[in-house]
Amino acid sequence: xxxxxxxxxxxxxxxxxxxxxxxxxxxxxxxxxxxxxxxxxxxxxxxxxxxxxxxxxxxxxxxxxxxxxxxxxxxxxxxxxxxxxxxxxxxxxxxxxxxxxxxxxxxxxxxxxxxxxxxxxxxxxxxxxxxxxxxxxxxxxxxxxxxxxxxxxxxxxxxxxxxxxxxxxxxxxxxxxxxxxxxxxxxxxxxxxxxxxxxxxxxxxxxxxxxxxxxxxxxxxxxxxxxxxxxxxxx
Numbered sequence: 001x002x003x004x005x006x007x008x009x010x011x012x013x014x015x016x017x018x019x020x021x022x023x024x025x026x027x028x029x030x031x032x033x034x035x036x037x038x039x040x041x042x043x044x045x046x047x048x049x050x051x052x053x054x055x056x057x058x059x060x061x062x063x064x065x066x067x068x069x070x071x072x073x074x075x076x077x078x079x080x081x082x083x084x085x086x087x088x089x090x091x092x093x094x095x096x097x098x099x100x101x102x103x104x105x106x107x108x109x110x111x112x113x114x115x116x117x118x119x120x121x122x123x124x125x126x127x128x129x130x131x132x133x134x135x136x137x138x139x140x141x142x143x144x145x146x147x148x149x150x151x152x153x154x155x156x157x158x159x160x161x162x163x164x165x166x167x168x169x170x171x172x173x174x175x176x177x178x179x180x181x182x183x184x185x186x187x188x189x190x191x192x193x194x195x196x197x198x199x200x201x202x203x204x205x206x207x208x209x210x211x212x213x214x215x216x217x218x219x220x221x222x223x224x225x226x227x228x229x230x231x232x233x234x235x
Contacts, residue, residue, distance in 0.1 A: 004233070006068065007111070008110075008111045009112070011222055011230040011231075013220065014064055015104065015119075017213060018103040026059070030058060030059035033062045034074075052103075053100050056100065056105050057107075060105050060235075061107055064109065068094065077090065083171055083172045083175060085171035093111050095109070095111070095113070095115045096110075096115065097116050097165075098117070099118045099119045099164075101119045101216065102121035104212070105119075106212075110222055112224075113223040114170070115169055115221070115222050116164070116165040116167070117168065117221075118161040118162075118164035118165045119161065119216055119218045120160060120164075120216070122157040122211075123215040128153050131156070132144055132156055135179060136159060137182040139184070143159070144156055155185070157217040158185060158209050159185075162221065163183070165207070165219040169222065169223060177196075180196040181194050181195060182195065183207075204223060204224065205221060205223060205224065206224045206228040207219070207222075
């Protein structure tokens with residue numbers, strides 16, 4: 001794969017679906033790339049489908065980063081902050097984030113700002129009204145109810161992936177309450193509003209929603225220096 005150039009104002013998204021991609025040869029190759037911690041995580045999965053998805057995601061991550069760093073996939077080293085967000089030891093200017101769901105993995109890579117990405121299978125039968133009532137703001141719950149019932153689960157997943165992407169970009173996990181900020185959605189813009197962190201500037205952030213493979217929703221959050229855009233690559 002010829003990797004596209006990384007520009008400071010651009011997010012590169014790489015999306016891969018398992019299908020028949022992971023044959024035995026590729027599985028063994030990716031396992032050789034993993035470090036001790038990654039192999040331990042792999043072995044903890046009980047079900048084969050979860051092992052395959054983990055390998056798919058880690059293979060995508062190491063293969064892509066090795067192309068940008070010009071080193072072998074097994075030579076890539078990570079470190080984590082106190083909340084478990086991984087960073088590269090090799091290049092502090094390069095930020096990345098990884099997410100996977102239902103046999104699909106997505107990798108976001110950027111420069112010039114922290115990045116977060118989340119993918120969810122939007123057809124899964126979650127009790128979205130109950131989850132929204134427990135974790136979303138009143139404004140977001142009202143936004144969901146504005147839509148016809150058949151579309152409410154889609155709006156729920158749009159908000160959920162955006163919120164997950166934002167806290168992943170911040171690198172502090174669920175120490176940031178999901179109801180401490182909210183999103184407003186329209187056809188032209190995605191806006192964030194901070195309810196607790198009043199000093200934060202909403203204009204410092206760029207967000208994107210996209211749908212792939214019909215029923216997968218991807219939310220992207222990037223702390224930006226200037227106007228951002230993205231390119232998505234289905235592998």
